Amino acid sequence: MLHALAAWMQIMSLGGLILTQSEADRSRVHADHFFRLYKELALSALRQQLTLWKLRPKLHYFHHVCLFTHTSRLNGYHWTCFLDEALICKTLEQHF
16 A cells, blocks of 8 residues: 555656656556555455544545546646645634
């Protein structure tokens, strides 16, 4: 599972702002592999009546980033951190 995530991160970190079609396709393969393995671990925990593998909001966001990256070829490695930080700043400004 970590190998799939590491392979995805390598493509993102080495890719430019706009991925080639090959990079986008390979990133999709690695992301799909990661999510498939995560699902298998979650189902295994469920069968054992363990609550170790909940779907976390950040994983849900990561899934959307992967889908968007594949369809748009925009490399999320270059823009997601800014969006996350901007959202946190805006949220803090509204509450304080």
